[in-house]
Amino acid sequence: MITVHQLNYSIGNKVLLQDINLRFEAGKISLIIGANGAGKSTLLKTLCRQLIPVSGEIKMGHKPLSQFGNNELARIRAVLSQHIDLAFPLRVEEVVMMGRYPHFNNRPDKIDYNVCKAALESFDLSAFADRNYLTLSGGEKQLVHFARVMAQTWHPQEGYDRYLLLDEPLTFLDIQHQYQFMKMLLKIARENRVIVGVVHDLNLAAQFADHLVLLHQGKILASGTPTEVLTISNITTAFNIKPVIQEQHGKPLISFSV
Amino acid sequence: MKRLFTKQNLHNSSFPGLLLLLLLCIIVSTRYGAVNISVGEMISALQKLAGNEELTLNERIFIGIRLPRALLSAVVGASLATGGTLMQALFRNPIVEPGLIGISSGAAFGAALYFVAGAGFGFYTGEWTLPLAATLGALLAAALVFVLSTSKETGKRSVISLLLTGIAVNALFMSGVGFLSYTARDPQARSITFWNLGTLSGASWKSLLICTTVTLSCIVWSLRYAKQLNSLMLGEEEAQHLGVNTRRLRLQILILNVVMVATCTAFVGVIGFVGLIIPHFLRMLLGSDNRLLIRNSAVAGGILLSLADLSARMLLRPAELPIGIVLSIIGVPVFILLLRKKTYYF
Numbered sequence: 001m002i003t004v005h006q007l008n009y010s011i012g013n014k015v016l017l018q019d020i021n022l023r024f025e026a027g028k029i030s031l032i033i034g035a036n037g038a039g040k041s042t043l044l045k046t047l048c049r050q051l052i053p054v055s056g057e058i059k060m061g062h063k064p065l066s067q068f069g070n071n072e073l074a075r076i077r078a079v080l081s082q083h084i085d086l087a088f089p090l091r092v093e094e095v096v097m098m099g100r101y102p103h104f105n106n107r108p109d110k111i112d113y114n115v116c117k118a119a120l121e122s123f124d125l126s127a128f129a130d131r132n133y134l135t136l137s138g139g140e141k142q143l144v145h146f147a148r149v150m151a152q153t154w155h156p157q158e159g160y161d162r163y164l165l166l167d168e169p170l171t172f173l174d175i176q177h178q179y180q181f182m183k184m185l186l187k188i189a190r191e192n193r194v195i196v197g198v199v200h201d202l203n204l205a206a207q208f209a210d211h212l213v214l215l216h217q218g219k220i221l222a223s224g225t226p227t228e229v230l231t232i233s234n235i236t237t238a239f240n241i242k243p244v245i246q247e248q249h250g251k252p253l254i255s256f257s258v
Numbered sequence: 259m260k261r262l263f264t265k266q267n268l269h270n271s272s273f274p275g276l277l278l279l280l281l282l283c284i285i286v287s288t289r290y291g292a293v294n295i296s297v298g299e300m301i302s303a304l305q306k307l308a309g310n311e312e313l314t315l316n317e318r319i320f321i322g323i324r325l326p327r328a329l330l331s332a333v334v335g336a337s338l339a340t341g342g343t344l345m346q347a348l349f350r351n352p353i354v355e356p357g358l359i360g361i362s363s364g365a366a367f368g369a370a371l372y373f374v375a376g377a378g379f380g381f382y383t384g385e386w387t388l389p390l391a392a393t394l395g396a397l398l399a400a401a402l403v404f405v406l407s408t409s410k411e412t413g414k415r416s417v418i419s420l421l422l423t424g425i426a427v428n429a430l431f432m433s434g435v436g437f438l439s440y441t442a443r444d445p446q447a448r449s450i451t452f453w454n455l456g457t458l459s460g461a462s463w464k465s466l467l468i469c470t471t472v473t474l475s476c477i478v479w480s481l482r483y484a485k486q487l488n489s490l491m492l493g494e495e496e497a498q499h500l501g502v503n504t505r506r507l508r509l510q511i512l513i514l515n516v517v518m519v520a521t522c523t524a525f526v527g528v529i530g531f532v533g534l535i536i537p538h539f540l541r542m543l544l545g546s547d548n549r550l551l552i553r554n555s556a557v558a559g560g561i562l563l564s565l566a567d568l569s570a571r572m573l574l575r576p577a578e579l580p581i582g583i584v585l586s587i588i589g590v591p592v593f594i595l596l597l598r599k600k601t602y603y604f
Contacts, residue, residue, distance in 0.1 A: 048499065050495065070501040070502070070503055071501040073501065074499065074500050074501030075501075077499075078499065079495075079499040081495065081496065084493060084496060085493070086491050086492065087350035087351065087352070087491055088350075088352065088491055088541065088546035089541070089546055090491065090546050090547075091545065094488075094545070094546075095492075098488060098489050098500065099500075101485055101488070101500050101501070102501045106485070106549075152500070
């Protein structure tokens, strides 16, 4: 579980996050939505410990985020970003093995090789293991990184939850890959992980999120189930455009008319 | 049938294989020169040295000149190639050289100052004055790059600002070298030019001892960062997500590189290209895993430089070519040929 308590973040006079109080639970997919500049990425970056909050506290489980050691944190918390480029050619297997780096000292153990293999298998990437990462398509590359961050937190660590933070992971994927990705996420969430992500596509968020957080100008405008959060008035306030909301399989379906 | 040349076999055998080749190169490099020395003479020289007996002329050449020089070329090559590998990994950029953060141009400036001022004003100049001046110049330039690339607001140092500041400081010191050789009288100007092309003719057991101690400890120390440098290939943020303190890593790698490369440059002058070509070559051969690259680049750098020094002594025998020229004449075409094989991606 991640608990965010009275979180504030600002650069100079510019307030980017204000009085954020949230709870992200294990076994659920929590997604953060909002307009550009609403503070989505800033919030995720504070959760990743890339930005240090001006005030307030973030706890992973019962332990404040600031008290984690670098490796301790990396063993239980993985982050998947939107677009990762490699400077040098590497085999796919080596990229996935990087996820195991926090777990071994100099040479990978047997367990690391096994995890690597299993992670590749679970994403149907076994045939790619020996391919040069740089020759893959954008969708394949993102799957490799998904496999890498899964390898990073493959086995639960005694006394900790496992966390997966996603920073707009779908941005460069086509529809097929987007849905493949979200379905994997549903499967993973059932393994009792804490999953928090930033997404742009409201319908994708409505369809897959258990918990939605709508940010507006650095504050929480709404937080709850997709049906609670995705109302006409909330969306109009947050995105400054009026939506048409229908219902499909019990979830809101949002469209906009020009 | 089991395949002999699998990737795994190549990875496992590369290091001992290269080490053997290096040993061979050192022996060949000591064997040939203005005077050829037979293997029998080498062995008898070592035996006599152990027994404290009188040496023949050839044996004295072997012990006093040829052997320290061959060993020094291997050590300097190791230092430059490892520095190149470390810096390319750190900057995530395949065109980076170990001299990038001001080291070689700073050293060249220090040396030029020594040649001009030392001779012009008749300073006391012992055997350590030149390396000392070069080291001080290198450290000064590197420190300048460090300080100037630090952001005033955040106190942080980004890779791109390091890179650009390095280029600027290099240009500054090189124009300083240019000014000094422009104002210098002929013999001094020639000394500056020669020094900038590198030579191992000043090799001695003392300089070998210093370079070996510094280089070996830096290389061994750098091995512990191989894994962290690998994760840096994903980018700085991703490396942080994998538990790497990237700021500390950068500082440690830069310091290791400065110490190692500045020391060697101080004794042999500016030798370019080794730090660029060896990491590339090994990456083509072995892939980008720094755990393999660092140790192998040390040995391969030693091989390249000992061969280059041998050629420098042999091509115009008994005269000697600057090693920088040899490296460029032979190395550049080979390097370009390798790059034109389309097996390598960026």
